Amino acid sequence: MTRILAVDVHDVRFPTAAAGDGSDAVNRGDYSATYVELKTDGPLAGAGFTFTNGRGNEITCAAVRALAHHVTGRTLDELISAPLAFSRRLTADEQLRWLGPEKGVIHMAAGAVVNAVWDLRAKQAGKPLWRLLAELPTDELVACVDFRHISDALTPAEAASILDKGLAGQQERLEVIRRDGFPSYTTSVGWLGYPDDKVRGLARAAYAQGWRAMKMKVGGDIADDVRRAGLIRAEIGPEALLMMDANQVWDVDEAIANMSRLAAADPYWIEEPTHADDVLGHARIQRAVAPVRVATGEVAANRVIFKQLLQAGAIGVMQVDACRVSGVGEVLAELLMAAKFGVPVCPHAGGVGLCELVQHLAIFDFLRIGTSLDGRMIEYVDHLHEHFTDPVRTRDGRYLLPEQPGYSATMRPASIAEFAFPDGPAWR
């Protein structure tokens, strides 16, 4: 019987802004984590976090502190045995809900807390999270989903049917991943801050390392975007996939016009072509740019937005994020809806530790829900993995199966100390 004694919150920031890493049309920041540590009366601690872009990380830290009382003093068994009651205490708190509802700072903080509980649960079970989830009985998984406000798109019975079907062939699928790794693509080639020569060199190097799918940022000057797209396409040849990411900078009609110019470089998808809340706008863009896929999700606030993107036929690729929504339970709802609507999930990663988290989600999705690798890829960015005790491992452009117990969320104590804001040595 493990009891959670305290919720420690760390404001951890890495000074990435100066290098131009992670720069796109709207974001330029110091990659940061609102890092949550659940201290227990046993030998294990739970780790979870939400990713932020630097300034304001203290706000999500404050939000975690506001939610901590829903966890402190409770046993892990209590939280596991009534998962919906637990997550609703965080997402439907009768005073805190007003601050979202279910979006932005307060929801991201809930995600950090929920993820830390799942990390603790997986560690206690002695399994990596993907395995814990893949092996859970269907009714226990269904019990983790909050169907409120999505029952018009997915019922508990439909969810159970998807999860039951996913039991067949699970072992064979696992062998595929064990042998080949999980497909992925790299985002390290074309940040807006990089000059042409660097972009060309990075594209060539990525191809040489085995990557056959890579993503560039667009949304700057359109002529510049078209030129850079041509450079990358020339380096990687006609067969490799080239994805484009506008980070929401365009208006709807502008997105449609710009994509007609970028079509020459044969994009595989256009990511975040407009404001993340614009379901109807994404639907119009998807109709206009097909067969190019519209992809979005890294800042989609919650399962209600994902539900509508699917209902409206607005996306061809769903990019769930592990800690923008309220953690594993809400991601589960999203994976199930994607399966029902037949849309592949390619999780958003990068930032701090997002690769570490989403590999578990993608592998679980393949083993139990989506059951196919067709169109599935995990984003990969080669930043900051060294700060985690169980960092991702890749080979020839594919993720290798994580083996350690937990959610791969645990940060090295030395990194937490070094990059603590504002008092760590890196910031003094």
Added chain:
Amino acid sequence: MTRILAVDVHDVRFPTAAAGDGSDAVNRGDYSATYVELKTDGPLAGAGFTFTNGRGNEITCAAVRALAHHVTGRTLDELISAPLAFSRRLTADEQLRWLGPEKGVIHMAAGAVVNAVWDLRAKQAGKPLWRLLAELPTDELVACVDFRHISDALTPAEAASILDKGLAGQQERLEVIRRDGFPSYTTSVGWLGYPDDKVRGLARAAYAQGWRAMKMKVGGDIADDVRRAGLIRAEIGPEALLMMDANQVWDVDEAIANMSRLAAADPYWIEEPTHADDVLGHARIQRAVAPVRVATGEVAANRVIFKQLLQAGAIGVMQVDACRVSGVGEVLAELLMAAKFGVPVCPHAGGVGLCELVQHLAIFDFLRIGTSLDGRMIEYVDHLHEHFTDPVRTRDGRYLLPEQPGYSATMRPASIAEFAFPDGPAWR
């Protein structure tokens, strides 16, 4: 030349939860304000706030502090002369935007800051905000609107045309308000926490005071809702308007089913029938419950959500909130879109000081944008007005024209001191 020297933030909370005031299907809190005071080098100070529900008010206070550097040290003239650049510094900050984007805590904090600047501007002009806005040249008003991500629904030229047309007959409309006041409705009759006798008595009293439109909360047990609706309808007679508010508690199909049972009480509108982010869900509900109107907006995150509600034909009443979105400029975008789509605006009020703010917006809308009183009403809740230096005044169920310079946002210093959290006498 007024220069802003400092942004003071006060965490002010009123202990309303215990009384059951403000209790509905999902919220029960201590009505609170993240209160912003702009200290200047002149005799005037700007006041603005965002409303919260108690716990977590410290998070929006932290968000205001994170935004304050965009205002501190600048002159009022500088902010006024480039209003879009000013609001984008708050809403598209390259690090803080990730925390929304444009939603929840960080966006509410931006609203508090922007509103404080408008309060200061109106005070400096010696006019109540409604008059300042109504008398501004069209191009200056258009310059305050951020058309990014709404240009597919409203162009600057369309906005200018609406505002130009609104100049005609302005004086006559002002005389109507001066003579009769602005129509409103009361929400004080049917909170879920109140017993039947109290509901009946309050409905009777409100009718006697002149109210011919009143709102009840629904979303508890449906049989109970139906009974309470019948009680109120019996008290107020067949002619008075009865609005219902479910505070997002229902799923889409549940909303449609429950409204068919509540139809017996002849509701005028159903407010927040489901999750605030569910544009497609609201559209389905609106088609099913017509001619009853669907109303929403008090937690609609931003202009992109409002745009879609209008594009989808999802609402018959738009309920803008003064400080959920990023202040006067974003509300202006919403009023203009509502006018273009022919949907009346009935602002959300209640909480702390929301009545004080939205009266300015509704009167300005009538004078310059919507230009009609048809279907227009300002929400009225009889709570906490005594804490403001320029409280709303009503007569026979109508708001009287505010006359003091500013946005009526200034709180009495004694109230700030008394209800400061956690150290004020009220909380010790």
